[in-house]
Amino acid sequence: xxxxxxxxxxxxxxxxxxxxxxxxxxxxxxxxxxxxxxxxxxxxxxxxxxxxxxxxxxxxxxxxxxxxxxxxxxxxxxxxxxxxxxxxxxxxxxxxxxxxxxxxxxxxxxxxxxxxxxxxxxxxxxxxxxxxxxxxxxxxxxxxxxxxxxxxxxxxxxxxxxxxxxxxxxxxxxxxxxxxxxxxxxxxxxxxxxxxxxxxxxxxxxxxxxxxxxxxxxxxxxxxxxxxxxxxxxxxxxxxxxxxxxxxxxxxxxxxxxxxxxxxxxxxxxxxxxxxxxxxxxxxxxxxxxxxxxxxxxxxxxxxxxxxxxxxxxxxxxxxxxxxxxxxxxxxxxxxxxxxxxxxxxxxxxxxxxxxxxxxxxxxxxxxxxxxxxxxxxxxxxxxxxxxxxxxxxxxxxxxxxxxxxxxxxxxxxxxxxxxxxxxxxxxxxxxxxxxxxxxxx
Amino acid sequence: xxxxxxxxxxxxxxxxxxxxxxxxxxxxxxxxxxxxxxxxxxxxxxxxxxxxxxxxxxxxxxxxxxxxxxxxxxxxxxxxxxxxxxxxxxxxxxxxxxxxxxxxxxxxxxxxxxxxxxxxxxxxxxxxxxxxxxxxxxxxxxxxxxxxxxxxxxxxxxxxxxxxxxxxxxxxxxxxxxxxxxxxxxxxxxxxxxxxxxxxxxxxxxxxxxxxxxxxxxxxxxxxxxxxxxxxxxxxxxxxxxxxxxxxxxxxxxxxxxxxxxxxxxxxxxxxxxxxxxxxxxxxxxxxxxxxxxxxxxxxxxxxxxxxxxxxxxxxxxxxxxxxxxxxxxxxxxxxxxxxxxxxxxxxxxxxxxxxxxxxxxxxxxxxxxxxxxxxxxxxxxxxxxxxxxxxxxxxxxxxxxxxxxxxxxxxxxxxxxxxxxxxxxxxxxxxxxxxxxxxxx
Numbered sequence: 001x002x003x004x005x006x007x008x009x010x011x012x013x014x015x016x017x018x019x020x021x022x023x024x025x026x027x028x029x030x031x032x033x034x035x036x037x038x039x040x041x042x043x044x045x046x047x048x049x050x051x052x053x054x055x056x057x058x059x060x061x062x063x064x065x066x067x068x069x070x071x072x073x074x075x076x077x078x079x080x081x082x083x084x085x086x087x088x089x090x091x092x093x094x095x096x097x098x099x100x101x102x103x104x105x106x107x108x109x110x111x112x113x114x115x116x117x118x119x120x121x122x123x124x125x126x127x128x129x130x131x132x133x134x135x136x137x138x139x140x141x142x143x144x145x146x147x148x149x150x151x152x153x154x155x156x157x158x159x160x161x162x163x164x165x166x167x168x169x170x171x172x173x174x175x176x177x178x179x180x181x182x183x184x185x186x187x188x189x190x191x192x193x194x195x196x197x198x199x200x201x202x203x204x205x206x207x208x209x210x211x212x213x214x215x216x217x218x219x220x221x222x223x224x225x226x227x228x229x230x231x232x233x234x235x236x237x238x239x240x241x242x243x244x245x246x247x248x249x250x251x252x253x254x255x256x257x258x259x260x261x262x263x264x265x266x267x268x269x270x271x272x273x274x275x276x277x278x279x280x281x282x283x284x285x286x287x288x289x290x291x292x293x294x295x296x297x298x299x300x301x302x303x304x305x306x307x308x309x310x311x312x313x314x315x316x317x318x319x320x321x322x323x324x325x326x327x328x329x330x331x332x333x334x335x336x337x338x339x340x341x342x343x344x345x346x347x348x349x350x351x352x353x354x355x356x357x358x359x360x361x362x363x364x365x366x367x368x369x370x371x372x373x374x375x376x377x378x379x380x381x382x383x384x385x386x387x388x389x390x391x392x393x394x395x396x397x398x399x400x401x402x403x404x405x406x407x408x409x410x411x412x413x414x415x416x417x418x419x420x421x422x423x424x425x426x427x428x429x430x431x432x433x434x435x436x437x438x439x440x441x442x
Numbered sequence: 443x444x445x446x447x448x449x450x451x452x453x454x455x456x457x458x459x460x461x462x463x464x465x466x467x468x469x470x471x472x473x474x475x476x477x478x479x480x481x482x483x484x485x486x487x488x489x490x491x492x493x494x495x496x497x498x499x500x501x502x503x504x505x506x507x508x509x510x511x512x513x514x515x516x517x518x519x520x521x522x523x524x525x526x527x528x529x530x531x532x533x534x535x536x537x538x539x540x541x542x543x544x545x546x547x548x549x550x551x552x553x554x555x556x557x558x559x560x561x562x563x564x565x566x567x568x569x570x571x572x573x574x575x576x577x578x579x580x581x582x583x584x585x586x587x588x589x590x591x592x593x594x595x596x597x598x599x600x601x602x603x604x605x606x607x608x609x610x611x612x613x614x615x616x617x618x619x620x621x622x623x624x625x626x627x628x629x630x631x632x633x634x635x636x637x638x639x640x641x642x643x644x645x646x647x648x649x650x651x652x653x654x655x656x657x658x659x660x661x662x663x664x665x666x667x668x669x670x671x672x673x674x675x676x677x678x679x680x681x682x683x684x685x686x687x688x689x690x691x692x693x694x695x696x697x698x699x700x701x702x703x704x705x706x707x708x709x710x711x712x713x714x715x716x717x718x719x720x721x722x723x724x725x726x727x728x729x730x731x732x733x734x735x736x737x738x739x740x741x742x743x744x745x746x747x748x749x750x751x752x753x754x755x756x757x758x759x760x761x762x763x764x765x766x767x768x769x770x771x772x773x774x775x776x777x778x779x780x781x782x783x784x785x786x787x788x789x790x791x792x793x794x795x796x797x798x799x800x801x802x803x804x805x806x807x808x809x810x811x812x813x814x815x816x817x818x819x820x821x822x823x824x825x826x827x828x829x830x831x832x833x834x835x836x837x838x839x840x841x842x843x844x845x846x847x848x849x850x851x852x853x854x855x856x857x858x859x860x861x862x863x864x865x866x867x868x869x870x871x872x873x874x875x876x877x878x879x880x881x882x883x884x
Contacts, residue, residue: 003675020675022838040597040643060838097809099838123834126641135641139598155482156581158667158849160868161603161650164875176618176627178664179656179872181879185618185627192868199568199577201482208603208650214621222620225600233445233462367539388868388876392565396464396502396541407600426602426634426830430621433606434830437623 001066007041009083012069019044019065019088020096022127023057025107033057036107037065037088043129045078045087053093059107060099060127066092115419120435122426133261134423137254138411142206144253145227145405148246149204154229157203159192161185161210165385172212185210188404193230194336194365195392197400201232206407214430218419219357221408223428230402236348236364239401243352243362244276244324247405251354251414267415270355271321277314280327280346284310300329308356326350335375338364338401352403355413362403369393443508449483451525454511461486461507461530462538464569465499467549475499478549479507479530485571487520487529495535501549502541502569508534557861562877564868575703576865579696580853584648586695587669587847590688591646596671599645601634603627603652607827614654627652630846635672636778636807637834639842643674648849656872660861661799663850665870672844678780678790678806681843685794685804686718686766689847693796693856709857712797713763719756722769722788726752742771750798768792777817779805780843794845797855804845811835
């Protein structure tokens, strides 16, 4: 008999069906046993009128159940389940796989465990409906970005993650032996996406990025997924517009697709539909000073508390969870950032803040070969290490720029999670690859 | 004035427009100069009636041209260009970026250069319309897989590429120092995608995979893109069906989207619409023996020439460029492969061949925890190295299986390319990361 999914049961009242899934919870009422069966579409209640058929069943056992779908009396409808108006009276049960006893109760509405346990039992904790919802939302964010990038005419490309030189900071990079040469894991696909503007004009890509940062924070991972755009034949104002618009569309798509998940997680939708305010860094610093009396106007960058404060301002004044900050000091940005021709001390750079956190960074890029080589030398780097990148500029590169969003960070902020590790299926940090790493001396 | 793309020019006869793009070729006729301008949509001819306006222009310069779109006389229509019935009479030109002299002629229909030069000048050679077409087809394959996987109900997931143990062959893996512990780049996302079946039942993912194989062949890379599916609550026959169907849909989608590119490259569409034939390995060996008189019936695997021969058979007999081979010897397959219960010497495994080459490999998996641990030990491996993977099986794993396709290999075979390096934007092999690596002693 063809499988019926949990979510389909309310349409099958009076019919015999076959369910397949996991025992989510089991309630023993003596002669009768109830289980909530979980499959990829949700939960449905199964009743065993003869308790002995189900007395061995335990949470996470995988079972196939043949049974009859019955309407429940009005007063017994469970409004918390989309399938709450029916239950399935089990006729036959087949155990497909057993599970060992769980280390903690996973049948509760929230998983009441700390982060280390959440991650130590990742293959188990990911099964919890609230955790599953996080990664359904993550999938929707990825899809939303895919669509938003396509809408502005970008071609999807696939960039390598193994690099012959460390281009953006030497210490924080993973290096390894590559057939007796030294190689590196990329810290971003930046140089390759810029090259690809010389080919397709507008490109987007998903890439793994690697950062060997020896610090543990709530918003950094050693391996993460980056969603990148790079766009040719544009000016700075268009870039700023596309930066905000692309992200707003991404989030709007995810919110629409995951209304159910967001509701389930109790997350209020983000305000991303209206106009996105835009300030220079100095304007932002001045507003923050006026609002708080704390003077960061001499700082070369926004501090984390500044990002929070100016985001509050954007929300109050523009009803927006997004705000773009532009014109960071040239020296604080990557070498390929175009200085502002009107005041080269500041650059044609931008950050996008989302609910108080930097979610994207980018800039217009230097596109003139000689200027780029000069900057590389000025910063004490060797143009030889940028040979393929520079080749693109030798053979005609249009004015261009771009931006990128972290997938885990976007997920974290969309869902108001406290720690970025909650937004990564199997987070890697300096202390953990799946499990906590053994402590070793340097 | 808003930019007009090359492809839009035939709709703008009699209008003044602005073009932006690269000088693809330049033809000097004394008083008059013609250039073919290239943008992301193709080529359009621009004529400079006053040669001095264009005398400095050289291939790959990036320019903005204001001009008048004119219909060409019937006899001058260039049928090779989609924009061949018009030309743009230049009124104004602005140089956005110059290019240095090209090392070889890129304006010819084919790039007449060998593979090393093709790759040494990758940032330049990727601009050639024939090379661009390869990567438009690659994008379409990725999109096609995305859609095909969604159609069968898979959730997209993002698996890590840093691993704490080397799980599928020790020598051919890149290892590195990870905060004073040893870590590895994954050779496949296999273990993580199986874990995710315990969560979402059906998953798909794009992943980078890394193989430190010290050999140079026409069909292997050290870093490549893998497209994976893993599916729960299925039996072997369904898996074999989904293996072929998913790939057939992927290729059919790409062929439909890239009709123009395939025509341009002179590639005949693959035969993927009909029924996909299916043989066991032993049946295939017997057919090959009958057809060729060469007896490989004692071999434990199909040899490359066997794959070619049986693919010919499939094409002749079934008019299919695809064929599935099943039941490879259990010992020749990965530890997690389910042995055939009726004859455990052979396994519930399969390969998909596409135009004579293995394009996918997979199997039904062992889903019972104790059986899996026993196999790991039998093969001399340590269950401790599979701790997170095994955790998924401890807590209830349904019957499942899966398959994966290499993106570059799919691109190569779709387009009848001779070397997989042609199907990777920036191929990594034991001799090359962008450029040829320096030779070093071990």
